[in-house]
Amino acid sequence: MKKKPNKNTDIIVHNDSRRDFLKQSTLLTGIALTPEIAVKAAENQWDEKLAEAIEKIPLKLEINGIQKTLSIEPRVTLLDLLREQLHLTGTKKGCDYGQCGACTVHVNGTRVLSCLTLAVMHDGEKITTIEGLANGDELHPMQAAFMKHDGFQCGYCTPGQIMSAVACIREGHANSETEIREYMSGNICRCGAYPNIVNAITEVNKGGKNI
Amino acid sequence: MNKLFFDKVIGDPLNRVDGRMKVTGAAKYSAEYQLPNLVHAVVVPSTITKGRIKSVDSKAALRSPGVLAVISHENAIKVPGNADNEHPTEPPTGGQPLRAFYNNKVYFNGQPIAIVIADTLERAQYAAGLVKFEYDQDKHVTDFELNKGKGVLPEKAKKDPKSSLADYDRGVVDAYKTAAVTVEAEYIHPTEVHNPMELQAITAYWETDDKLTVYDKVQGTKPTQQAFAKEWNLPVQNVKVISEFVGGAFGNGLHNWPHETAAIIAAKMVKRPVKLMLRREHMFYMVGYRPYTWQQIGMGASADGKITGISHIAIGQTSTYEEFTESTVQQTKMMYASPNVSTRYRILPLDVSTPIWMRGPGEATGAFALECAMDELAFALNMDPIQFRLANYTDEDPEKKLPWSTKYLKECLEVGAEKIGWSKRSMKPGGLRAGEWLVGYGMGVGTFGAHRGAAAVRGRLLANGTIIFQSAVTDIGPGTGTAMVQIASEHIGIAPDKITFQLGNSDFPQAPNQGGSATVATVGSAVVATCNAIKEKLLTMAPTAEKRFANAKMEEILFDNGQMSLLKSPSIKVSYTNILKKNSLTEIDIIQDAKPDDESNKYSKYSFSVHFVQVHVHPTTGQVKVNKVVTCADAGKIVNKKTAGNQLIGGVTGGIGMALMEDAIIDHRFGRYITKDFADYHVPVHADVPQIEVYFVDKPDYIVDPMGTKGLGEIAIIGVAPAVANAVFNATGKRIRQLPITPDKLI
Missing domain, CATH: 3.90.1170.50 (Aldehyde oxidase/xanthine dehydrogenase, a/b hammerhead)
Structure with missing residues (x-):
């Protein structure tokens, strides 16, 4: 295998900030673990204070009825914003590719895969997560139906299934078992509680409540 | 056993005790704890x-x-x-x-x-x-098919010829070859990934x-x-x-x-x-998988349908650094009354990561070969597959020569056949249609050891009449906490809503892995033991609160609804809270362990299931739709029919995936998986799964454990894939011996 050129020489300079100085200084030490000074810098958020001004952009979201004024990196997905920054961990990560549905939330009332959308694309919009579905202590009819019909086992896909199920009825796509199965097929349940989920959605749909 | 007020708790479809946390997003999984400076x-x-x-x-x-x-x-x-x-x-x-x-x-x-x-x-x-x-x-070497001749006997079997992994011979080797009617076939099970x-x-x-x-x-x-x-x-x-x-988790x-x-x-x-x-x-590739397995079965029967010999060879993939083994050939040794049975199990080390047990480990793979071969032989004999199985039914374990602790497989066959409408099945493949779709019926039997291990449970009966139990056991989805609350309710005589079962913490008393369908039998037995110990304690302290309990014996007392009373004169009673109060105690705190006794070793202990499947196959596109499934299980006494039914449905769903879509494929030029997400590795979605009817024999097996339960999680999936494959054959006349049965194999 051909030996690669020495990486020490090709330092990428984005600006002459303190942060870059810190990062470059780590190279000089020649070890893979960041030296104490850099750790300290990170802990004291010296570099982050700069980064905030440079890399973060302002964002306003209404999440479960609460107005949030945020400043985030543009690459942050709505899912990771919810889970890692706002600690709303009811919304689940199952694949990061929009293939499993575990991260389903409502944006302005429509179901959206929060892993496939960047948070900054939703400025001014209303987000509802599983934590915002119940009315105080009173469960949403879909949550109650999932409990009654045992529409889950491990519970990990459940928030996504419930958010999708509510939207499925609102869209008018819950008029038969076949139709429910088709319009819920983006939400995978590996435990395989599908028939119970279909029964829960059918019951809520027949209940005719405005959900 | 006393007929208790809360006796009906066992078997009742109590909603999951942690259900509310799961439907509101409050349940916390391992990546959801916010620690400072994380x-x-x-x-x-x-x-x-x-x-x-x-x-x-x-x-x-x-x-x-x-x-x-x-x-x-x-x-x-x-x-x-x-x-x-x-x-x-x-x-x-x-x-x-x-x-x-x-x-x-x-x-x-x-x-x-x-x-x-x-x-x-x-x-x-x-x-x-x-x-x-x-x-x-x-x-590197990753191609199983090119290297399967290099399979080796596992070390465990080399060291111990009595190991279940060692070569097994009953009667004459390859006796099937001289039978009146014979089948010989190879079956391939691809790599499957748990993918919770x-x-x-x-x-x-x-x-x-x-x-x-x-x-x-x-x-x-x-x-x-x-x-x-x-x-x-x-x-x-x-x-x-x-x-x-x-x-x-499913094993990973x-x-x-x-x-x-x-x-x-x-x-x-x-x-x-x-x-x-x-x-x-x-x-x-980082957390295990069900290994690629090649199998060969030879089976022979007399003209009247008595099996005379079975030979079963299985080779499963492992890594170069760990010897992964599973009980792929176990079912063949004990399922049918054949005088001659030989099994050979080998492993093939490749430059891959180590597999790990996946739901129905070994048996699910082995049952695909065995139950398909049974269907092939029944067809060759021109016999109904159910009649063929009944003709070779065993009333004792032919491998261990021991009586079954319980076995209600005949009941499962009978109920399942009726509910699926087996009488409509055509003996001749391709004999039934629904519009342009070909219709086929198939069935497969599943079995798995009814295991029980050792565990301890802590119980704290508090002065307000509530009780808290603790066990280190995890709940990966079956509803362990819910089942334990129900068992505790019956045995301590306290309503379920006053019982808390805490789990998933190593600070709590000993429990093994949740696996091998053994959790209810293992931890449930410890819950019963703890309840009994608390009742003993209550009995010794009761006279302080109510003198007339002074000479009472345990069997003379009803523990129910938070109080104890004399069976002969129910008006003589005292509440648990009063006993604690009069003894100036804030709580009774007991840790009790439980393990199986030697008596149970005199029996062969297994759970059984039968899966009946009706498929629709499109003759032009080769699309297979599972249209109806009926599953019957002999899993002892069922603690909660709602969660147990759900577990069966889930196993069947996994079996549909195994039969029709799951296939992890390596590009051997690079040794790398090309199926790495749900777009390439297909698992069943809503549209793939019909309503699934489940039935329980619901008869207790007190040899396995004091609740009378037997394991359920594994038999839910074992036997499903062959049932689908057999139904596809019945619909089309095409015998697909390499899973998954994708449309390209049918057109």
Whole structure:
């Protein structure tokens, strides 16, 4: 295998900030673990204070009825914003590719895969997560139906299934078992509680409540 | 057993005790604990399949904003338990589990070879892509089919000829060859991946230099505690493992994997809590899978349908560093009354990661071959497949020569046949149509050992009449907490809403891994023992509150509705709260253990299931639709029909995936999986799964445990795939012996 050129020489300079100085200084030490000074810098958020001004952009979201004024990196997905920054961990990560549905939330009332959308694309919009579905202590009819019909086992896909199920009825796509199965097929349940989920959605749909 | 007020609790479809937490998003899984100063980790997988890492270039990653460390074998701290030639953890199989960052060797494609730590997830993810490796690459071998002649007898079988993995012969070898009617066939089961919805995750935290806490997605908090204590050379009590909610596992949490150790190393090096969640592609090669398995069955019968001989050979894939084995041929030894049975089990080491038991481990793979072969032989005999099985039914275990503890397989066959409408089945393939679709019926039998282990449970009866139980056991989805509350309710005589069952914490009393369908039998028995011990205690203290209990014996008392009363004169009664009050106690706190007795070894203990499937096959496109499923289970007494029914439905769903779509494929030029997400590796979705009818025999087996239960989780999937394959044959006349049965194989 051909030996690669020495990486020490090709330092990428984005600006002459303190942060870059810190990062470059780590190279000089020649070890893979960041030296104490850099750790300290990170802990004291010296570099982050700069980064905030440079890399973060302002964002306003209404999440479960609460107005949030945020400043985030543009690459942050709505899912990771919810889970890692706002600690709303009811919304689940199952694949990061929009293939499993575990991260389903409502944006302005429509179901959206929060892993496939960047948070900054939703400025001014209303987000509802599983934590915002119940009315105080009173469960949403879909949550109650999932409990009654045992529409889950491990519970990990459940928030996504419930958010999708509510939207499925609102869209008018819950008029038969076949139709429910088709319009819920983006939400995978590996435990395989599908028939119970279909029964829960059918019951809520027949209940005719405005959900 | 006394007829108690709460007797009906057992069998009642009580809603899950943790259901509300799961439907509101309040349930916390391993990556969802917010610890102060938490940082994020991303693992970097190898891009070669075999060889050595020549160099690690982490400079660009370290230069990237927010990055705290890049850790690889070059700079990782030494794990004290990682001595040479000694495994750091209890190997679940044999050999040497892979040690994280131990040296520069690469054993499989995707091996975790570095971990990047940063203050945010995005920064860690970005920086992980900047770490570069140079390798010295060796030639790899990953192609099972090209190398299956190199299968070897497992070490365990070499050392112990009585091991269940050793060659087994009953009667004459290959006697089937001289039978009146014979079949010989090869069956291929591809690699299947557990793929629970929750990605494997760990949050590791060193409270002090010698005190470790992990929030970890595992199936056993105690076995994990033991493993990490050994690995880090710590007193067991210094390691705390928390797994309160586990987002599915199906077996992949039965082994501690290198990524867990990597996160613990990282937490120690950056001196902060580290959170690591694997990505979906990592789930294919970092946390085990059901191994690719080749099987050959030869079976012969007399013209009147009596089996005279079965020969079954199975070769399963393993890694080069660990010997993974499973009981692929077990069902063949004990299921049918054949005087001559031979089984051979071999493993084939390849340059791949180690498999791990996946739901119905071994038996699910073996049943695909055995139950398809049974269908093939029934067809050759022109016999109904149910009649053929009844003609070879055994009233004792032909392998162990022991009576069954209980066996209600005939009842399962009878009920299932009626509910699926078996009488409509055409003996001739392709004889039924629904519009343009071909219609076929098939069935398959499943069995799995009704295991029970040892466990302890703590019970605290409080002055307000409520009771709290604690066990280290995890609940990966079956509803363990709910079942335990019901068992406790019946045995202590307290309503379910006054009972709390806490689990998933290694600080609680001993429980084994949740696996092998043994949790209810194992932990439930300890719940009963603890309830009994509390009742003994209440009886000795009762006279202080009510003198007329002074000479009462245990069997003369009804414990019910939070009070004890004399069976003969029910008006003489006293509440538990009053007993505590009069004895000036705030609580009764007891830890009791329970394990199976020797008496149960006089029996052969198995659960049984039968799956009936009706399929529709499109003659032009080859599309297979599972139209109806009826599953009947003999799993002893059913504690909760709602959660147990759900578990059966889930197993059948897994079986539909195994039969029709799941197939993890390696590109052998590179030794790398090309199926790495749900777009390429298909699992059943809503549209693939019809209504599934489940029935329970619901008869107790008190030889297995005091509740009369037998395991359910495995028999839910074992026998489903052959039922589908047999139904496809009945619909089309095409016998597909290589799973999954995709449309290309039918057109």
